[in-house]
Amino acid sequence: MLKWALIFLVVSLITGxxxxxxxxxxxxxxxxxxxxxxxxxxxxxxLLALTAGSLAF
Structure with missing residues (x-):
């Protein structure tokens, strides 16, 4: 999804x-x-990674 955001940013700059x-x-x-x-x-x-990491002993 971040790749598509960068593509749209480049298209926006070129069209501008x-x-x-x-x-x-x-x-x-x-x-x-x-x-x-x-x-x-x-x-x-x-957030999920941090909570899963704190639950593991």
Whole structure:
């Protein structure tokens, strides 16, 4: 998912450079949403890993 966020970020930068502001804004929003989802999933897995590690003796 993080890979797709980076792809949309690059597309947004390229389209912004070429002057397609509508497409650039849309792809930047998609990249931001995908990054937020990836960050939430990472934090959930980190929390699960820390709790599983503390439960093991």
């Amino acid at each position: 450079f070429l002057g397609f502001s509508g497409v650039s804004a849309a792809t930047a929003t998609i990249a931001r949403i995908l990054f937020a989802i990836a960050l939430v999933i990472f934090l959930i897995f980190l």
